[in-house]
Structure formats: C-alpha cells, structure tokens
Amino acid sequence: MKLCVRYIGGVLIGMLLIAGLPACNNRLDVKPGTGIGPGQILTAGDVEATLIGAYTNLQQFEAFGEQYFLISDLLANDKEILLVGNAVPYLEVASRQQQKNSVIAEQIWAGGFRTINAVNLVLSKQHLLAAANKDQIVAEAKFIRGITYYMLSGLYGKPYSAGNQTVNLTVPLILEPVISVQDIEKVKLPRATVAVMYAQIEEDLKAGATYMQPDNGTRANRFAAFAFLSRLYLAEGKYKEAAAMADSVITKGGFVLSPTFEKAFNNTANSTEDIFAIQQTAQSSGGSSNNGLITFYTSARAGRGDAQVDVRQLSLYEDGDSRKDFIYDGYSSSGSTGKYTGKWKQQYTNIPVIRLAEMYLTRAEANLRAGTVVGDTPLNDVNAVRGRSNAGQLGSVTADEVVAERFRELVYEGDKLWTVKRLKLDVGSRAYDHPKLILPVPQREIASNPKLEQNKDY
Template sequence: MNRLFKYSFLTAAALTLLSGCDQKLNVAPTQSIDDVAALSTSKDVEVTLIGCYDGIQDGDVYGGAFQYVSDLYGDAGEIRFGGTFANLLEIFDKQLTTANSTADVTWSDTYRAINRCNNVLSALDKVEEAKKARIEGEARFIRGSLYFELVRLYAKTWGDGDNAANLGVPLVLEPTRSVTDADYRKRNSVAEVYAQVLDDLTKAENLLPATNTIYATKNAAAGMLARVYLQQGNYASARDAANRVITSGRQRLVTPFSSLFYTFLRNGGANPAEYVFSMTVTSQDGTNSLNTYFGATVSSIPGTAGRGDFRILPAHRALYGAGDTRGEFFQVAANNTFTQKHLDRFGNVPIMRLAEMHLIRAEANFRLGTTVGAAPLADINAIRARAGATALTEVTIADILKERKLELAFEGHTLHDIKRLKGKVGALDFNSPRLIFPIPQREIDANKQLTQNVGY
C-alpha cells in the first residue's frame, strides 16, 4: 500500500479536528471530503478520469520514465550516460540501491494513478449510460497498462521460473481512501498480475470506441494486449491483437520517418497518423522526460531542449545500413551525438506506433509459420521501405529482431526485449537480480507484508 495514501488521510483527519475549534472553520476541508460526495455525479467521475490521464503524464510514469529506464537499464555499449544524477547512474551501472529515487517515485506515482482508476471504476453507477462503456474502458486500459509496466520492472520476467510462485507486485483493485491493516497488501504472483492485466485490457478493448480524440481507443487496448502477449511468448494472441490494430485502418505508416517526431515544433502539437497512443504535452501541461534526458539544446533548431545526459555511441549508429534514413536521424551538438526522436521540448511522448504492430505481427507469424494479415517479409519490407532501406528478398528471425531494434530505438523496449528473448545485458544474464528494480525501502518500512527482491 502506498505510503502517500496514508499521509493524505492523516492530514485530512488532523484538519478535520482543527476545524472544530472555531465556528467559522466548521467546514469540511477538501482533503477529507466524503468519497460519496466527491463521486456523486457523472461529471465528478469524468473529472476523476481526466485525473487518471494526468497521473500517467507524470515524468516518472508514461511521461518518460517507463521508457528511458528500459533503454538505460538494458544498455550495453550503445548509450553513454553523461549526467550527474546518482539515481540514473545507478540504473546505467546496474547497481541500484533500495533508496533509488527513480524506483521509489515511479512506484508511488504509478500506484497513485492506479488509485484514481479504481475510484472511477467504483463509481460507474453514477455515470450517464451513454458514457459508461467508454469511461470504464479508459480506466481499465490505464490500470491494466500500469500493472504491466510495474510487474516488468519490479519482478522477475515472465517465464523466469514459476510464474505462479514468483513475486509480482501488490494488486490493489479497490479505492484506497483510508488506511487500515487490511490495506497493507502482500505481493501477488507474477501470474496473478498478468492475469489482471489481460482481464483489464481485454475488457477495455471491448468497451472503448474506435476514435476518442487524444484518449485511449480500441486500438490502444489491442496494441497493449499485443505487447503483453509478446512478452509472454503467446505468439498467436500477439499476432492477432496486432493484426486487429493494423487492419482497422485507423492508423497508417507515415513518411518520411522524421515526420513521426517533432510533434510540437513541426506539427502544431498534433500526433502523426501512425501514433496509436501517446502522452500529449503542451507548453502548459504534461511532461516529456525523454526530452529531458535524451534531448539537448541545438542552436540550429529553435525549440529544442534537454539535459543531454543520454548520448548515442558509434556502436549503435553502425547498426544501420546504407540509405537507411533512421541511421541519419541523429544530431551532433557539443561533440556529443543525440537521437532526434526526443529533441522537441514540448513534443508528445509516443507510447505506441503502428510500426510496432507490424513488427509484432511479423515476429509472431514467423515463429508460428503463418501469414495472418501479411507474410513476415511484407511487414518487414513495409517498415524498411518507409526508412529508405533496401528491401529484403528473404527474412530470418534475426532480421526481424534487428529491424525491431532499429525502428523502436530509444522508445523504451530494450530491457524488456532482452528479457523476453533471454539475452544478456553486457555480462549479465537476462534473469540477473541486478536487472530488477528494488521494492522501494520506504514501502518496505511502511508495509511489513512486502517482501524485498533478491539481492537487495
């Protein structure tokens, strides 16, 4: 149970007691407003749902941390960390402590967002009938996606031993509005967490509309399902979910490759037609931590920004073939090389693109010997053609995995692909305890039901 819920409850209680000292103060403070009153109308629930999106926009959640942690943690010679933050250096060196601030805040901010989803789901009976399915679908999509990210970071990967025995993360599925001993939960198993993720996302896909402005859609849920199934090695389900996204026609591969990024500077803040789901960032709201760390100020490109902490090394750039425009999508500044994917200070944070669905379908079809939707070679050549790379005449699993690496570089897939493919990060095996986040020490101190990960 997240300590922040406990602290907010105690604060509310203290303020309530103080209010009795003076008749003028005999008004319930907003912190202690009764939950029935707070979620008493459809509008209240809709506002709370917006709060769910605000929660995942956080820079330590889908505003960037889920993505850059995977790339930094899974790196073995393609990125150089040139920053000064100790928490990021620990991740880069694979030497985390239980007080690591990224592990701490990502846990707490993610559970805070989950609690907002739980509040929405608890009050669906207050929602106007015409809006109920969409609102439930959005809340389930967010909650399912967040538990997927948590279990991938804080627990053994799927298939590393007994999923039913390996400790995952605590499943909290009801709103937390006050804290009792019953609210201090043990860690559910990896299998239980994945089952909940699949349940939420499957229901979300059925409930969500095909279009929903900047919010979650049917394709967003199907795309996330494709990711989950791929992580589990359930290739048939991964293929079918990715195929549903592709054949819906709601998104398309856009050209040139560079038009996928710089959404604020060059596209007026609008998403390219390839984005399946993203975090919207404006000059007034939203955070893009990918820009903070991968980005840099480039004098020749007004509107760029960033600390320049994550620098791209020649070993990565050497992976691209001649004519591949992705291999040129880098910027040299102050004698360092940066990806151009995240230079835009207010650029939207891409969570899922259609290209990923083609790559998932290609890999799954190849492994299964099927051609659902398209042959693997056709999917891979569609991605390569957009990048200006030479078409392949035949394809192997190594070709598919390399294409995935090049296309989705620095978008948050590195560590999770290494784990599902049972590879290595440098000299570390995929299942090394050093590649799993610690349960934050503050959580262990507050909740004696929690068990720490091995090695911490």
C-alpha cells in the same frame, strides 16, 4: 486537474484537485483549481474528471513522460546510450548498481500506484455514470490500470519468460481505492505473482478491447487495447494471439505509417501512426527542467543532454537509412559533446507510446515464431518498416532478423528491456533474469507494509 500526493503511514493517498468539469477535448492540459478529496466524488462529472486525472498521471516524468522509457532503456543498455552528467540515481541504473533506497524506484512506484488509485476510484463510482458512456469510461479506466500494472510488473518483477509464474513476484495487485485513512490497511497487500498479475492485466485490456470506441480522440481507444494485448501476448510467448492483435490494429485501425521516419516524432498532434500517445503542452508535459524525456535526451540548448547516442548504435544501420541519420550534434549541461537522437528533440510535443511500426514488427515476428500467416507475410511487414526509412529491401527474413529490426526501429523508446527479457537475451554480461535488471521495492513501502518482500540482491 492534477493529483497531489501524500503518504499516510507510507501508503499513497491521491488527493484530487478539480477545476470545474474539464471538457474532453483533444489535449490533456487541464489546469488545477479548487480541491476535492476522493471521498467527495459525487457526480458523473467528478468521475470523468478523476479519469482525466489518471491520464494526466501517465504524462508525468515517473511514467511515460520519461522513466518508463529511459529507465527501461538504461537497464537494458548495451551500446545504445552514453549517459553523461552527474545525476547519481540515473548513473546507478545505467551501471546496474541501483540501491534499495533508489529514488527512481520510489518515484515510479509512487506514480504508478497514484494512477492505479485514481482508476480504482473511477471504478468504485461507476454507478454515478450515465448509461450512454458508462461502458466507455469504465473500459478506459481498466485500460489505464492494465498498462500501468504491465509497466510496474516488468520493472519490479521477473519476466513471464523466467517461468515459475505462480511463485515469482511482481507488485501488489490493488483493485480497491484508498478513499480515507481507514482504507489504508486493506491495501497493505503482499506482492502478486506473475501469473495472477498477468491474468488481471489481460482482463483489464480485454475490457478496453471490448467496450472502448474505435475512435476516441487522443484518449485510449479499442486499438490501443489491441496493441497492448499484442505486447502482453508476446511476453507470454502466445504468438498466434500476438499476431492476431497486431493484425487487428494494422487492418482495422485506420493507422498509416508516417511518410518519413522523422515525421513520427516531435508532433504537436498525433501522427498517422500513433496508436496511443501521451499528449504534451507547455502546461502539461513530462518535464523540461530536471526530469522528462526532453530534459535527458536533448542537447543542452533545450535540455540537460545527459543521454547521448552511443555511436556504436549507428553501426546497426546501412548507409542511406534515415534512422541512422536522425541524430544531431550537441552537448550536455556538464559540457560533454556528443550525438543526440532526433526522437525527443522538441519540447512540448507528443510522446508516442505505441506506433504502427511496432505492430508490423510484432505481427512479423509472431507469425514466424508461430508458423502462421495472419495478415500479410513477415517479409512484407518488415520491408514496410524498412522501406519507410529508405533501408534496403530484404529478400527473406527470420524471427531473429525481425528482432534486430525492432532494435533499430524502436531504440530510445523503452522497448529493448521487454524484448530481451521475453527472448531470454543477455544484457552485456548479465542474464535476462539478473536481479539488477529490475528495481528494488522501495524501502519506505516495506517499512510500512511488512507483507512486502524485497527483490534478491537488494
């Protein structure tokens, strides 16, 4: 299955292609077949196929297959990435000089609303589902919508920490599907405020936390919703709630840190610490020629090698820390030699979106900032992450030191932008809420929808 996209008057319409009724196995490698439009979803199988289509969208390069990670990291880049090559749209983002006609902004926006439309289709057709699995499928759909809006709101709008949540804008909050041309006008909405958007994200994720099963193969489960709720609550400064969500994952999810740091990456199946991961195969991947994490982050032997490790990042680690050594020598397609992270080295392997290590660091930081001890102590949590990588054990720890550990552990995984914004940290010479640390609203969207306001400085 895949979703083909076309624009009618600038508004995204998802056209679903279904090959029979795909089995819900542990891979999301459904193949395309005969066409079926959104208005032709007539059976429970069609509804579930549409849900799988939404999962497939999350794999694509404009989502977790690349840009949710890489574009976030480039916007927040400060001595982590050396971007080489001649891909102008990416070079503009790396220098925080992206323009209002940015193709990257268009791709992420279009991909996100394609996913949201698929989810809204599922929710509009839930009456076709059998009672036995209706709650699970509806909850999965809401989870996907929640995490997609979380990513879009952070990439196109000011963070929650900037205040003025009832004034600052994110993206349009669309909760109804576009099925036909006649539906276009109803989704020409203004941008939702941060307050409205975060309330909807929380509602969607809570539905996942309540109704999804604890174990759901490699599809989203209850603990994936808990994990994303911990991210949401951190962004809102709700530290007690963030600690509680992370603790639920740690103590009840059955996840275990990989025996070594290296074993958390380049796996063809989920590792023991993957709470939610994007499933990749040769038939269904985030890209391997012009786009995708592997294309950018891997030496030209397998990719383009545009995103190299800035060796200044390595100074953050002590000798003997396996995270410092998880690099290799390589070169870009433009001939620039350099270092490359080992995280995204192998093609067609899974992309961890949330790992257990993040939950330990979230619980530690949230407990310290809230003055609570939910679960284990912050010191034990940080030392668990450090010990797995053979880093020295700490004797004490502060909230700021947990954040420093987060930057060491989660580098190149798209986390830094969200962390610096919630903590109001500068990115180089730019303040956390600088207009160029978010993307422009695509011009073609503004041209078709006069209710949309452009971001400042675009």
